[in-house]
Amino acid sequence: MTRRIIFVTGGAGFIGSNIVAKLAEDPSLDLVVCDRLHEAELGKWRNIAKHPIGDFVPPEEMFDWLEKRWREIELVVHMGAISSTTEPDADKIIQTNFCLSRDLFRWCADRQRRLVYASSAATYGDGALGFDDDNSLEHLTALRPLNTYGWSKALFDIFAARQAARDYAPPQWVGLKFFNVYGPNEHHKASMKSVAAQIWPKVRTGHAVQLFKSHNADYADGGQLRDFVYVRDVAEVVQWLHQNEGVNGIFNLGSGQARSFREMAETLFQSAGRDPLIDYMDMPPALREKYQYFTQAKMDRLREAGYPGQFTTLEDGIDDYVKGYLATSDPYR
Numbered sequence: 001m002t003r004r005i006i007f008v009t010g011g012a013g014f015i016g017s018n019i020v021a022k023l024a025e026d027p028s029l030d031l032v033v034c035d036r037l038h039e040a041e042l043g044k045w046r047n048i049a050k051h052p053i054g055d056f057v058p059p060e061e062m063f064d065w066l067e068k069r070w071r072e073i074e075l076v077v078h079m080g081a082i083s084s085t086t087e088p089d090a091d092k093i094i095q096t097n098f099c100l101s102r103d104l105f106r107w108c109a110d111r112q113r114r115l116v117y118a119s120s121a122a123t124y125g126d127g128a129l130g131f132d133d134d135n136s137l138e139h140l141t142a143l144r145p146l147n148t149y150g151w152s153k154a155l156f157d158i159f160a161a162r163q164a165a166r167d168y169a170p171p172q173w174v175g176l177k178f179f180n181v182y183g184p185n186e187h188h189k190a191s192m193k194s195v196a197a198q199i200w201p202k203v204r205t206g207h208a209v210q211l212f213k214s215h216n217a218d219y220a221d222g223g224q225l226r227d228f229v230y231v232r233d234v235a236e237v238v239q240w241l242h243q244n245e246g247v248n249g250i251f252n253l254g255s256g257q258a259r260s261f262r263e264m265a266e267t268l269f270q271s272a273g274r275d276p277l278i279d280y281m282d283m284p285p286a287l288r289e290k291y292q293y294f295t296q297a298k299m300d301r302l303r304e305a306g307y308p309g310q311f312t313t314l315e316d317g318i319d320d321y322v323k324g325y326l327a328t329s330d331p332y333r
Contacts (some may be wrong), residue, residue, distance in 0.1 A: 003072040009034045010080030014186040017047035018274035021333050022235035030054030034062050036231045044188040046332045055175050078117040078286045085149045092295040095154035108170035122150030129201050133252040146290040172245045179254030179297050183231030184325040184333040200326050203268050208277035209263050221280040222262030225294045227254035236309050254297025257310040271322035
């Protein structure tokens with residue numbers, strides 16, 4: 001019997017491991033993870049420990065592995081990236097987030113293998129041009145990201161769109177502009193965890209949490225707005241894309257509803273059965289000029305493409321995260 005392989009780069013990471021968990025529900029699929037696990041004590045390996053995988057491939061062996069087994073591959077899910085917005089090495093970011101992605105896109109085009117990859121809402125910069133996932137090159141090239149991470153993602157979106165316009169693309173190619181994703185399996189991300197995960201230890205013990213003060217007169221302290229999307233919803237969109245190979249292009253992936261950090265913190269306290277205790281601290285000066293006060297995904301294009309799923313409300317997502325993972329002895333999905 002021919003193997004049905006889905007190859008997931010970054011498959012032991014936060015979003016990647018949740019995608020592996022969802023796709024592994026189909027026993028006919030072999031999920032192959034390409035990643036680095038780093039120190040065992042960080043627990044990144046636990047992100048994939050509950051699910052059968054067909055193989056584990058270190059990134060430096062990726063193209064050799066793919067070339068040997070390309071006929072068996074149904075889909076490449078490319079989640080591997082340097083996702084830290086504070087990474088100081090621009091060369092490292094561009095090599096990983098653009099050059100490697102470029103080479104993988106070309107490989108998928110040459111071998112006619114399907115590709116779903118991670119883009120980011122960081123491509124929208126300060127949001128002055130809105131959050132419309134217009135796929136036109138005019139729109140994509142007009143975006144002005146605020147950091148090297150966002151620029152590297154925008155650069156690859158432009159590359160993919162240009163290649164598709166030249167009819168040199170995989171048979172299915174989809175970029176997903178993730179907004180503020182939260183949920184299980186983010187423990188290893190340290191300072192890059194969602195705010196929900198970062199403040200949970202204090203919420204659990206009944207201590208006050210700290211959020212940034214606002215330095216914008218239009219927003220109250222803690223009133224800065226983000227589109228928080230539960231990682232379970234992200235995995236379900238990827239599963240749907242695997243089942244609908246005619247869908248192509250770059251799409252926003254958020255909940256479609258902006259909520260405040262204060263609401264998120266209050267919901268976390270409520271799910272923990274505690275009264276909210278919130279203090280506010282000054283935002284570091286280095287962040288103030290580049291800080292986004294509002295993000296909200298426009299989700300029309302994904303709906304128009306046929307996606308039927310419903311997105312989890314902040315209240316339901318936080319409650320599931322707390323009671324199903326954070327407050328348990330085994331917080332891994």
